[in-house]
Amino acid sequence: MSRRPGFELKTPKGTRDWVGSDLAWREDIFQTISSVFKRHGGTPLDTPVFELKEVLAEKYGEDAHLVYDLADQGGEICSLRFDLTVPFARWLAMKKITHVKRYQIAKVYRRDQPAISRGRLREFHQCDFDIAGLYDPMIADAEILSIIAEVFEALDLKITIKINHRQILDGLFAVAGVPDEKMRSISSALDKMDKMSWSEVKREMVQEKGLLEEVADRIGDYVRRSGDIYEVLQFLESNPGFSANENMKAGLHDMRLLVSYLEALDVVNKVSFDLSLARGLDYYSGLIFEIITKPPSGNVAVVSGEGIQSSEQRKPEPSQVGSIAAGGRYDSLVGMYGKRPIPCVGVSFGVDRICTVLEERREKAQKPKIDVYIMAFSGKDSNGFLLERMMVARQLWDAGIRAEFAAKVKPNLPQQFKAAKDLPLAVIFGQDELSAGQVRLKVLLPDNDENDTKDRGQLVSREDLVEEVKKLLKITISN
Amino acid sequence: MSRRPGFELKTPKGTRDWVGSDLAWREDIFQTISSVFKRHGGTPLDTPVFELKEVLAEKYGEDAHLVYDLADQGGEICSLRFDLTVPFARWLAMKKITHVKRYQIAKVYRRDQPAISRGRLREFHQCDFDIAGLYDPMIADAEILSIIAEVFEALDLKITIKINHRQILDGLFAVAGVPDEKMRSISSALDKMDKMSWSEVKREMVQEKGLLEEVADRIGDYVRRSGDIYEVLQFLESNPGFSANENMKAGLHDMRLLVSYLEALDVVNKVSFDLSLARGLDYYSGLIFEIITKPPSGNVAVVSGEGIQSSEQRKPEPSQVGSIAAGGRYDSLVGMYGKRPIPCVGVSFGVDRICTVLEERREKAQKPKIDVYIMAFSGKDSNGFLLERMMVARQLWDAGIRAEFAAKVKPNLPQQFKAAKDLPLAVIFGQDELSAGQVRLKVLLPDNDENDTKDRGQLVSREDLVEEVKKLLKITISN
Numbered sequence: 001m002s003r004r005p006g007f008e009l010k011t012p013k014g015t016r017d018w019v020g021s022d023l024a025w026r027e028d029i030f031q032t033i034s035s036v037f038k039r040h041g042g043t044p045l046d047t048p049v050f051e052l053k054e055v056l057a058e059k060y061g062e063d064a065h066l067v068y069d070l071a072d073q074g075g076e077i078c079s080l081r082f083d084l085t086v087p088f089a090r091w092l093a094m095k096k097i098t099h100v101k102r103y104q105i106a107k108v109y110r111r112d113q114p115a116i117s118r119g120r121l122r123e124f125h126q127c128d129f130d131i132a133g134l135y136d137p138m139i140a141d142a143e144i145l146s147i148i149a150e151v152f153e154a155l156d157l158k159i160t161i162k163i164n165h166r167q168i169l170d171g172l173f174a175v176a177g178v179p180d181e182k183m184r185s186i187s188s189a190l191d192k193m194d195k196m197s198w199s200e201v202k203r204e205m206v207q208e209k210g211l212l213e214e215v216a217d218r219i220g221d222y223v224r225r226s227g228d229i230y231e232v233l234q235f236l237e238s239n240p241g242f243s244a245n246e247n248m249k250a251g252l253h254d255m256r257l258l259v260s261y262l263e264a265l266d267v268v269n270k271v272s273f274d275l276s277l278a279r280g281l282d283y284y285s286g287l288i289f290e291i292i293t294k295p296p297s298g299n300v301a302v303v304s305g306e307g308i309q310s311s312e313q314r315k316p317e318p319s320q321v322g323s324i325a326a327g328g329r330y331d332s333l334v335g336m337y338g339k340r341p342i343p344c345v346g347v348s349f350g351v352d353r354i355c356t357v358l359e360e361r362r363e364k365a366q367k368p369k370i371d372v373y374i375m376a377f378s379g380k381d382s383n384g385f386l387l388e389r390m391m392v393a394r395q396l397w398d399a400g401i402r403a404e405f406a407a408k409v410k411p412n413l414p415q416q417f418k419a420a421k422d423l424p425l426a427v428i429f430g431q432d433e434l435s436a437g438q439v440r441l442k443v444l445l446p447d448n449d450e451n452d453t454k455d456r457g458q459l460v461s462r463e464d465l466v467e468e469v470k471k472l473l474k475i476t477i478s479n
Numbered sequence: 480m481s482r483r484p485g486f487e488l489k490t491p492k493g494t495r496d497w498v499g500s501d502l503a504w505r506e507d508i509f510q511t512i513s514s515v516f517k518r519h520g521g522t523p524l525d526t527p528v529f530e531l532k533e534v535l536a537e538k539y540g541e542d543a544h545l546v547y548d549l550a551d552q553g554g555e556i557c558s559l560r561f562d563l564t565v566p567f568a569r570w571l572a573m574k575k576i577t578h579v580k581r582y583q584i585a586k587v588y589r590r591d592q593p594a595i596s597r598g599r600l601r602e603f604h605q606c607d608f609d610i611a612g613l614y615d616p617m618i619a620d621a622e623i624l625s626i627i628a629e630v631f632e633a634l635d636l637k638i639t640i641k642i643n644h645r646q647i648l649d650g651l652f653a654v655a656g657v658p659d660e661k662m663r664s665i666s667s668a669l670d671k672m673d674k675m676s677w678s679e680v681k682r683e684m685v686q687e688k689g690l691l692e693e694v695a696d697r698i699g700d701y702v703r704r705s706g707d708i709y710e711v712l713q714f715l716e717s718n719p720g721f722s723a724n725e726n727m728k729a730g731l732h733d734m735r736l737l738v739s740y741l742e743a744l745d746v747v748n749k750v751s752f753d754l755s756l757a758r759g760l761d762y763y764s765g766l767i768f769e770i771i772t773k774p775p776s777g778n779v780a781v782v783s784g785e786g787i788q789s790s791e792q793r794k795p796e797p798s799q800v801g802s803i804a805a806g807g808r809y810d811s812l813v814g815m816y817g818k819r820p821i822p823c824v825g826v827s828f829g830v831d832r833i834c835t836v837l838e839e840r841r842e843k844a845q846k847p848k849i850d851v852y853i854m855a856f857s858g859k860d861s862n863g864f865l866l867e868r869m870m871v872a873r874q875l876w877d878a879g880i881r882a883e884f885a886a887k888v889k890p891n892l893p894q895q896f897k898a899a900k901d902l903p904l905a906v907i908f909g910q911d912e913l914s915a916g917q918v919r920l921k922v923l924l925p926d927n928d929e930n931d932t933k934d935r936g937q938l939v940s941r942e943d944l945v946e947e948v949k950k951l952l953k954i955t956i957s958n
Contacts, residue, residue, distance in 0.1 A: 007533055009573045009816050012557050015527035017570055019581075023523045039876045041849045041883045044502045048494035048602050049528055049586060054486055071548035073590060078491050080549075091496055094488045102498075107528060111552060123527050135886035139865070143886075150876060264869035337488050370520045386618070390743035397518050397629060404520045407614035407622075
């Protein structure tokens, strides 16, 4: 029954355990995010960790090979969820829901190359808010961008929301002269501009994807205009070639509406129009966006003119973790499951990456896990009062007070004080106190360092103990 | 890209979605349980949903075939976690931790026959508290039983804790005359007494497992004594055959200690000594227990004398969901991974079954998801004030107030009142109010039914809006 020789005891590749204060800290971040979701009327949803494999099929394009499958053990064939969007779409179609704001915070699974130090894991949390339903154009989209702004305000993190529009991208490619059959591959090459220089991207377009060099140069010229949303809109609107393209016209109309809504919602100053943003997933159909931790800087934003010329400046900084949230509009996904399409727009927060970013300024001070340590004076001649320590513990537990005692029949006093180190309070008693129906209550913090075992604390009757403990905890905690 | 004809859109067998108030209600139950865990100094742990297959190997005896495996897609071979105990033991061994109280609330996976109406699923939550470390005997065991009592007190659920001891069971089988090689199979037959009558169990022992009938009868005679812990202890201690058995002697010593501790912790009145309790899992080595929702009833407890005679009385009641928590001591499990054994004792709460039991008395009233609905008076001649509604929304969101508005450019008033139905407050404005820098604030609850659209509410300046909303929310919520 023992383990095989040479078997290394570990968690599976790209996964890790979370424990104690790290976990509590992460839960606090989840709490902060979900409180923003609740302000917007979000309904929580929890779906199974695996879905029928067929539900996930044909949703992830080039990334499909990263899906974890369950073994065929007879019965249904299933896969671990890859994101929270597809389970949400499956749920909408299955329950025939036409209008909802739902949020979900849960783990997703991708057989990707892990980089744990940069918060890139195979098992990681996503934190999604989506608005489903047919509404007037761009209102829900604007609310999603407002939620993004509010979440990062609540987390006190400066961000830039890079936005683009699938129809604008399609129009731009068409006007530049990209043949229809190359649209997807050129789009996915362009999407690499957050990792590669323009010259590398251009080389991929021309040499690997067979695009004419002059077409690639036109694309390069267009996406150089990325940055300030008003200027990019003006550039696109004033170009007669663009305004003749139906996709471009529709996309620009959406973007003008969006800008007016983002002004009302006080979000527009966080937004940068990035014409190179393409987003990998197949299902996006309108607005798309990615959030990075860089602050916005007017015209010279994510994809600056110079950046396109210089390959060096495009390399990610060491501390950069890539996008920390992303999303967009996907109006056709739900229709792949049900009879009717349900328009949706939503955002997914990469909370593990957000944690990696926030980690740097996290206060590492450990909070005590216990309020009161219950200890006994026990000489050679006396017992360790274990039963009495248990009774006091039960009394405190029943009052919701976090209490502990040594799991020994006869612990000595130095052992007990050592265990109580860094805790706020101690309840101490021996035969004298017990005979009088009393215990001693001693404040250990904040000057616990001296371990002054001679200060025996104040005498309190058993009946008043809970009240006195609560009173003292309020004082020590407020210190 | 559309779904295959005949493909039924569903969640995988034995799984389900949770949504909205159901999910929030379940989270509240988790919260109640984990607050008890925190009182006892528990450290939270979160482990990956899958483990290396080797970590799970040889831990689950007859149940091993219920483990979900991941497909072999190259790289490590993994399985979904089957419980939270094995990941905990793996973590202890991996991190070389010798003393900890840890808790974990997470989903586990078993390819079992599901029965969703009875809360029996293939994906279900467990909620575990375990104490690892070498302490004086039975103190940690008693604390675990106190935690069980406190959890169900906090959930206001009457329970019986059925306890037994693996060494007592071994001694009892030895004295009854069970050959060593039949110990495990007879133990697992006996464990079915919560589902089958004694005559059925006896038939399995004699006809399937080849036990002598007189030995089976002796076992039946012993386990008939189950019930009141003091009486069972006295019966076992006063029998000279038992007291000569080393296993029995050690087990009885543990149980006597435990009883004194349970008295101090005020838990003994919830305990019933069930000599038929065996627990399926291989790794238990000492105290074992199972919690059922029946109240204790003195001598005539879980396995009554009559129960053994009558096959009818042993059938589970329709509303019964089986055990709602279970656990025990497992001193050798961690040693299977590391060099040193770490003694452990712990409990696992079956929270989905607990939810099924609590469901009956749950208040189904929906709480409003939104505090304030923002609406505009918009005639034919005016616009719908969408931008202004957005600005007010952002103002309320920033103050932490849950607010919503119609995602329409020109919504009409009846539509907006309909959307605001069952919400506490409405902010309403038209051109007049806006020109004066004001809005109207209208209390919708509790007499919202009349949809009195003529009461236009009180006038409030934009600057005072947040404060006034907070004031009114306090009043409407306290109503």
